[in-house]
Amino acid sequence: MDMKKSLSNHTHSPNLEEYNDPTMYDMENDEFDGDFAFIEKWASLMGGTLIDLACGTGRTAIPLAEKGYSVIGVDLHEGMLERAKLKAEEEHTDIRFELQNCEELELDMKSSMIYMVGNAFQHFLTNEAQDKLLRSVAAHLKSGGVFIFNTRFPSAEELLQAAEEEYWRTYVTDDGKQVDVYTTSHYDALTQVQNYIIVRKMKQDDLTIENELRTTIQLRYTYPMEMERLLARHGFRVIELYGDWEENPPVDSKPELIYVCQKEKELDMN
Missing domain, CATH: 3.40.50.150 (Vaccinia Virus protein VP39)
Known part of the structure; x- marks a missing residue:
């Protein structure tokens, strides 16, 4: 096959x-x-x-x-x-x-x-x-x-998150760049699906934003x-x-x- x-x-x-x-x-x-x-x-x-x-x-x-x-x-x-x-x-x-x-x-x-x-x-x-x-x-x-x-x-706190960007975490890439990760989400109660946008803000050495990467994902609860x-x-x-x-x-x-x-x-x- x-x-x-x-x-x-x-x-x-x-x-x-x-x-x-x-x-x-x-x-x-x-x-x-x-x-x-x-x-x-x-x-x-x-x-x-x-x-x-x-x-x-x-x-x-x-x-x-x-x-x-x-x-x-x-x-x-x-x-x-x-x-x-x-x-x-x-x-x-x-x-x-x-x-x-x-x-x-x-x-x-x-x-x-x-x-x-x-x-x-x-x-x-x-x-x-x-x-x-x-x-x-x-x-x-x-x-x-x-x-x-x-x-x-599927708690109320998990599903009914604020619509604005919410800070999630920070990590450092292999080449030493700091990346701050934020999320926004919208819950569809009919399908039980949470629609997420993940925003990664890559920073330069002076911590100004060099680049942003946005991805989406859907998750069923x-x-x-x-x-x-x-x-x-x-x-x-x-x-x-x-x-x-x-x-x-x-x-x-x-x-x-x-x-x-x-x-x-x-x-x-x-």
Whole structure:
């Protein structure tokens, strides 16, 4: 199967604009490892080959492989995946990377553990997309296996953000440039989709703005009771639910929801 050809429509999706510079993505995200201990704990419990969906540049897959785990990394963004391959080669890690749409997985195996971190679940914007993702996961998960993923908590504070630019964070590029990152957002209650504009202000040595980069991204918010019903429909039971990667209970003040779901049975979704 020619994956590049089959993904031609997906890789140019406007909702992937935020990932078109994989190097910048790594500068902004590589230091985050708060989810790693949790994922590794479950990897050691479940054993076998892990499937990392929406693996991006390999932030989680590569260190797992370095610790001796067998990992398959799947992503539909060719640029992100190419950077993941390069990083894996530099670290001398053996990872199988697949350029595929997570909604239409075609892997030649089933796993005891599939995971999707970085709030990637929110990229599945419609009911149909969520259904297709969960069908793909179920088809590649052994009975009794687990699917682990996170999603931002749809609190009022998260959804009803001010329309004006809001400061998010600052980081320094490899060549020493300071970048201030701001966001604006608008929530569509009918679709449960938050429409974000991310503004990166690159500064010169005297901290005057040298350049601005604007990208957009859409993220779907799914409420906990809605999520439980959705997962059950696809044969999953939520066996653990947390508000952060330190395994604290979910509450309004926590920024996300961490789901550990067990595949209970095979379902005919045709």
